[in-house]
Amino acid sequence: MSAAQHQALVLGGVSFVAFIVFLCFLVPSRRTRFSVFAACNLLFVALMFGAVGLIDLAGGRAEIMVAVMTELPVVLIVAWVCLALGGGLPSRHGTLPAEPVVRRPWLRAMLGSAPLVLLLSLGLATVVGLVWPSPAMRVYAPAPPQFFVLKGLIMVPEGLYSSVAAVVFVMAGRAPGLKRRFYFKNLAFSVGMVCIAAIALESTVFAGLRVWFSGGDRRALLEVLNTVEACLAISCILAFTAGLSLRYTPAVATTLLHRLQTGWLHAQEQFESLEWQAVSSGAADRLMHTSNAVVEACRIRDLSQSDTQKALATIRLVAVMRDPSSEAQHIIPDAARKLYELQQEILCDDVLASKISWAAGWRSRAHEPQTVKSAPLHDALKAALDLVDNHGESEGPRTPPLWYYIVAASAADTNMIDPTHVSMQLRDGPEHRAAVEAYDAAKRALRALEGDN
C-alpha cells in the first residue's frame, strides 16, 4: 500500500466514523439543515477516500479529478457556513444572518460571494490540473510548480473564507448578554473553521514542499504535515459535533408566539380600537351619561381606581354589544368570548403572562405597565359576557365584586340588558341593593350638577 493510499484510508476512516456519529446521535436529536448536509458530505468524503485507498491511482488526469473530488466536500461545507452566516441560505421564511454581519453590509456581501468564488476557484484548479497533469494523489512524490498553482487556487480562497467565518463566529459568541450556551456553541464552530483554515494553510505548505524542497528530511517533514492534517481533520469534526450538539430551547416557542401575534394581539387590538371608535364617534350615544354615572357611583362607594376602570370598561362593552347600529358591529358576544379564551390561554403560561405588558401611556413611567391580567378589558370581558349573554353557559361570577353590581344596576337602568335578568342573576342581595342605591345617588348628583351648569 502506497503512502497516498494509507493517508486516504486514514482520512476516509475518520470521515466514516464521523458520519456514523452524526447519523446515530446528532441528526435524530437535532435535525438542522446543516447537520443533514454535513452528514451527507461526510459520507461522500468517506466513500471518496475509501475508493482512493483501495484503488492505486498512478498518473494522468484521473489523479487530478480524484484530488478535486476530495476537496469538493470541504469547499461545499465552507460555502454553506459562509452563506448561513450571511443569511443567504434559501428558505421559505427567510434566514437571519449572524448578528455581527447584520450591521456590516460589506461582510454580508463577502460571505455571500463564498459559493461563487470557491466553486470558480475549484473549477479553475481543475482546468489547470487537466491541462498540466501532476501527481496529485502520490503524496510524497516530487511535483511540478503547476501542482502548487492547483493547490493554491483551491486552498487560498478556502482558507480565507474559513478564517473570516471563524472570526464571525467569535464575534457572535462574544455578544454582550448572550447566554453561555451560545458562547460555547459559536466558539466550537469557530474552532472548526480555524481547523479548516489551518488545513488549507498546511496543504499549501505541503504542496510547496513537494515542489521546491528536495533535502534529506523532505519525506519526514511531509509525514509530519500529514499527521498534522489528520489531527486537524479530527479536531474539526469534533468541534462541529460539539457545536451542533449544544442546543437551546427558548422559553417561548416560535409557534406559540406566532399564534399570539396573529390571534390574541390582533383580536384584542381590533376589539379595543373598534370599541374606542364606537364610543368616540358617538355611535353609542347613551353611553356618555351612563358611564359618568357609573364612575360617580364607584366614587360614592369608595372603589379603587382599578375597579372603577373595570366598571367603566364593562359598561362600555355592554353598550357597544347592545348597539347593533354602532360601528362596533363586530363586537359581538362570540368575538368577546373568543378573545377572553385567548387571554386565558396566555394567563395559563406564567412566562408569557408575566412578560407581555404594555405602557399605560407614552413616556409615562409613573404608571405600572398593563398586562393581560391587569388590563381592565380582561375582567370587563367576563363581566360583560355574564351580563349580556343570556344563553351562554356562564351564570355570572360566584361572588361578584361591588363594581360588577354597579355596572349591572346601570345597564338594567338604561335598558341595555333585561332588568329581570339582572334581578334573577344577582338575587337582589344586599350588595345589589347597595349598588343600586349608589347608582341612584350618582344619577341624582349628576342631574344636580347639570342643573347648576
Added chain:
Amino acid sequence: MNVNVPKRELTGTFVAKLAGYLRALRNLGAAQSRIDGSRPLLTAAEFQEELAVLGLSGRRFEPEDYSDALGEYLNISITVHVIPDSWYPELSRLLAISGRLGELRYSEQFNMAAIFVPGSLPPLVLTLAILHELGHLAAGDLLIEPDEQADEDTRDSEETTFETLPLKKGKKLARGCPFARESLREREANLRASYALFAGCLGDDNPHAYDMYDVL
C-alpha cells in the same frame, strides 16, 4: 400619513440628485432594496434583523426606545404627540369617524416626523398605533413618490409576493421596498407593530432573537 415635499428650484435639481446618489451609495446594504419589484410580507425573523441594526435585538424595550433608535438611524427627528381629549375634543371624534387611530406627518424639508394620537385611546391600542406609524417610517413608505402610488386593485391577497415601488432619495430601515398597494403597506405596518410589541416585551426570551447566534 402625510408627506410634505419641499418645492425645489430647477437649479437645485442636479445637486439634489447627486446627493441622492451619494446617499444611496453610502446606504448600500444597510437599506439594500430588492429591485425585483416584488416581495412577500415582512416576517418576524426579518423584523429581528431590523432590530439588530437598531441595536435592540434581544433586549427589552419600550416604544419610546424604538422611536429614538429609529430616529437616530434614519437621521430624522421623530416626535410623538399624545393629544388629550380636553385639548382638542374633536380630534378623537374625527379620527374615529375616519376609522383611523393616529396620524403621521413627515416633512422632508425639516427632516422630521410627527405622530399624533388621541390620548383617549386604550393603552394597548395607543402603543400599537404609535408603533404602526413608526413602522411606516421604518418601511420607507414615506419615500414613495406621490405619483408612483399604485391604484388599489382586486388581486387575490393570498399571493405570496406583492408588487413594490422604487424609492426616491432617503433612508429606510427595511431591506425591501414599500409595497405598491396601500392596503399592503398598512398591513405590513400592523405586522411591524405587533412584532415590535412582542420583541420589546420578551427581550432575550424572544425565540427569534437567538436565530442570529445559532445559524447552523
